[in-house]
Amino acid sequence: xxxxxxxxxxxxxxxxxxxxxxxxxxxxxxxxxxxxxxxxxxxxxxxxxxxxxxxxxxxxxxxxxxxxxxxxxxxxxxxxxxxxxxxxxxxxxxxxxxxxxxxxxxxxxxxxxxxxxxxxxxxxxxxxxxxxxxxxxxxxxxxxxxxxxxxxxxxxxxxxxxxxxxxxxxxxxxxxxxxxxxxxxxxxxxxxxxxxxxxxxxxxxxxxxxxxxxxxxxxxxxxxxxxxxxxxxxxxxxxxxxxxxxxxxxxxxxxxxxxxxxxxxxxxxxxxxxxxxxxxxxxxxxxxxxxxxxxxxxxxxxxxxxxxxxxxxxxxxxxxxxxxxxxxxxxxxxxxxxxxxxxxxxxxxxxxxxxxxxxxxxxxxxxxxxxxxxxxxxxxxxxxxxxxxxxxxxxxxxxxxxxxxxxxxxxxxxxxxxxxxxxxxxxxxxxxxxxxxxxxxxxxxxxxxxxxxxxxxxxxxxxxxxxxxxxxxxxxxxxxxxxxxxxxxxxxxxxxxxxxxxxxxxxxxxxxxxxxxxxxxxxxxxxxxxxxxxxxxxxxx
Amino acid sequence: xxxxxxxxxxxxxxxxxxxxxxxxxxxxxxxxxxxxxxxxxxxxxxxxxxxxxxxxxxxxxxxxxxxxxxxxxxxxxxxxxxxxxxxxxxxxxxxxxxxxxxxxxxxxxxxxxxxxxxxxxxxxxxxxxxxxxxxxxxxxxxxxxxxxxxxxxxxxxxxxxxxxxxxxxxxxxxxxxxxxxxxxxxxxxxxxxxxxxxxxxxxxxxxxxxxxxxxxxxxxxx
Numbered sequence: 001x002x003x004x005x006x007x008x009x010x011x012x013x014x015x016x017x018x019x020x021x022x023x024x025x026x027x028x029x030x031x032x033x034x035x036x037x038x039x040x041x042x043x044x045x046x047x048x049x050x051x052x053x054x055x056x057x058x059x060x061x062x063x064x065x066x067x068x069x070x071x072x073x074x075x076x077x078x079x080x081x082x083x084x085x086x087x088x089x090x091x092x093x094x095x096x097x098x099x100x101x102x103x104x105x106x107x108x109x110x111x112x113x114x115x116x117x118x119x120x121x122x123x124x125x126x127x128x129x130x131x132x133x134x135x136x137x138x139x140x141x142x143x144x145x146x147x148x149x150x151x152x153x154x155x156x157x158x159x160x161x162x163x164x165x166x167x168x169x170x171x172x173x174x175x176x177x178x179x180x181x182x183x184x185x186x187x188x189x190x191x192x193x194x195x196x197x198x199x200x201x202x203x204x205x206x207x208x209x210x211x212x213x214x215x216x217x218x219x220x221x222x223x224x225x226x227x228x229x230x231x232x233x234x235x236x237x238x239x240x241x242x243x244x245x246x247x248x249x250x251x252x253x254x255x256x257x258x259x260x261x262x263x264x265x266x267x268x269x270x271x272x273x274x275x276x277x278x279x280x281x282x283x284x285x286x287x288x289x290x291x292x293x294x295x296x297x298x299x300x301x302x303x304x305x306x307x308x309x310x311x312x313x314x315x316x317x318x319x320x321x322x323x324x325x326x327x328x329x330x331x332x333x334x335x336x337x338x339x340x341x342x343x344x345x346x347x348x349x350x351x352x353x354x355x356x357x358x359x360x361x362x363x364x365x366x367x368x369x370x371x372x373x374x375x376x377x378x379x380x381x382x383x384x385x386x387x388x389x390x391x392x393x394x395x396x397x398x399x400x401x402x403x404x405x406x407x408x409x410x411x412x413x414x415x416x417x418x419x420x421x422x423x424x425x426x427x428x429x430x431x432x433x434x435x436x437x438x439x440x441x442x443x444x445x446x447x448x449x450x451x452x453x454x455x456x457x458x459x460x461x462x463x464x465x466x467x468x469x470x471x472x473x474x475x476x477x478x479x480x481x482x483x484x485x486x487x488x489x490x491x492x493x494x495x496x497x498x499x500x501x502x503x504x505x506x507x508x509x510x511x512x513x514x515x516x517x518x519x520x521x522x523x524x525x526x527x528x529x530x531x532x533x534x535x536x537x538x539x540x541x
Numbered sequence: 542x543x544x545x546x547x548x549x550x551x552x553x554x555x556x557x558x559x560x561x562x563x564x565x566x567x568x569x570x571x572x573x574x575x576x577x578x579x580x581x582x583x584x585x586x587x588x589x590x591x592x593x594x595x596x597x598x599x600x601x602x603x604x605x606x607x608x609x610x611x612x613x614x615x616x617x618x619x620x621x622x623x624x625x626x627x628x629x630x631x632x633x634x635x636x637x638x639x640x641x642x643x644x645x646x647x648x649x650x651x652x653x654x655x656x657x658x659x660x661x662x663x664x665x666x667x668x669x670x671x672x673x674x675x676x677x678x679x680x681x682x683x684x685x686x687x688x689x690x691x692x693x694x695x696x697x698x699x700x701x702x703x704x705x706x707x708x709x710x711x712x713x714x715x716x717x718x719x720x721x722x723x724x725x726x727x728x729x730x731x732x733x734x735x736x737x738x739x740x741x742x743x744x745x746x747x748x749x750x751x752x753x754x755x756x757x758x759x760x761x762x763x
Contacts, residue, residue: 019738019742020738020742022731022734022735022738023735023738023739023742023744023747025735026731026732026734026735026736026738026739026751027735027739027744027747027750027751029732029735030732030750030751030754031750033754033758034754048724048728049724051728051731051732051735052724052727052728052731054731055727055730055731055734056727158710159710183710190713192713
């Protein structure tokens, strides 16, 4: 073929000029575009096509690594090579510059990453979430010359995939299944495919059954054209830009009733079932029939519920004896319920139903004008008849109060004791706090043959209490008010009622009762305290 | 000790163009230069826009002895400036004042001639800010190279990718139904090529301008 028309240096120079022109043209085009130029501008258009053609010519001549392709190195192809070089030289015009290196010893190729490919599980930013499956359609009586069998908003997509079946109802008409693909832009709709099975049914056919599509009033309509009446057309439509074929959802299980939930039935992929009961991390949402929705907090996935909350519509369904229509919170087994605040248990209902409150209970909140009533109660009671023994001081009743039993200033223990004087004389009945006599009556012959003492032990600070008392049936001794006595916040105290006579059983205790009375707003209730215990109340004003 | 000019390149862009890797493709290890296993590499990566403003891109520098590529989140197409520092790995011996080393997950500079152990001997100062402190050091103390790197993954996966995808729908039996659409796609690809060539001839800011234009204006051209 003769000697090369161009030297290698000349060829390198032309390629080099082409590369520089691509660089410059791109920059010029972008700058012009920013100034409002587009392809309607002849200069801009000329540069666009020059850029395109230059790139095409260089790609034609060079490998991705920037060396001349073997085809053009073959001397038999000198002429086409020189034609390509001519194109590059002309399109590059007169520009020249230094050689442009390749990066990393190779040309950087143009990669193509489809923006909505393969991201079926989460969907790409422009593809939207994958929606496995498709939309089914059917028209069970398509009459000649044809009817719309499926329609949807044409703006939902620009392409669709159909799987269809047709079935004739008249003599000689058979069945077939096929596949269609549709593409549309605006009202321009193209339909292709119709890859179909042969007609089924011996001697039967589906001749004359075709499909067409059009956009009408914004709806993409698929029409089945038939030669006779009563064709059954069914199928599935997939707008396949959003379809995932990577992890298709398997068929749903059959059956199920309204309101039931789909849950995993085994650890195998896609194995599911319909159920009323769902266990999620120890919580089972269940219902009994359709009337008693409730949640059970279980101690294991398959374990027995230890706590439930729900609505017992019919009564007695969730917990034995529950009322119809009641909202139930409880334990169906022998378990306590506890309520806590501020990381401390405040109220306990044990498995036997006993209720324990760590502090006072308020009643009538919002009903009383300025405060609420606090609920106290009897903490100790005895009706055992006990007499004194000999001439010594005999403990008739005794009760130990825990430390912190009176947590608030004003909290009170009321001690009531009564009995009889079996043999009136110079006998003594005493109330002792912590073993120390704080109240004492002397029963003389002139007194009644019954006696009664009532004392109040009121907390005044975290370290001491005030004790006062009144009595009947005897002479109140001089000890009437005692301070700086227990129980304190840190120490327990024993409260006892004792008796001392000239002989055994001269004093008989019949009843003692200790009542806890929590404090309320002291300011609001001073007068009440005065009225009840006017003899010696510390709070009298 | 010889000095190495580090070479890096952006590779392995993810399909959704959210991440990529800056790969060490340095060819100068060994010979009169340190071997790779004699150096601890530390990378500072920046995204530089067309007005030359930098935004740091966080990379993982916790494996300096073995790292050969740094994963990072793509903060846009275009120009990524990498500052690659190569610290000799400390071993017992004598070091001159000013010598920098890597030892026990830290970087040190000798404040006097020393044979002490970095982190124990007071003769070593802990380097806390490599860019500000080491950047001023001589390359005889720490091999350091600014590398320029380029990617168009976002444009390719976004506007150009979408246009190519859309064009595919219009090619039936090998025939393109709309030459204008095809031309638009080819034009976008040609602009990407132009950006690359500008980058290769060191017109980094221009390359950045072109990919910015593609990403902001070229979408749905087809």
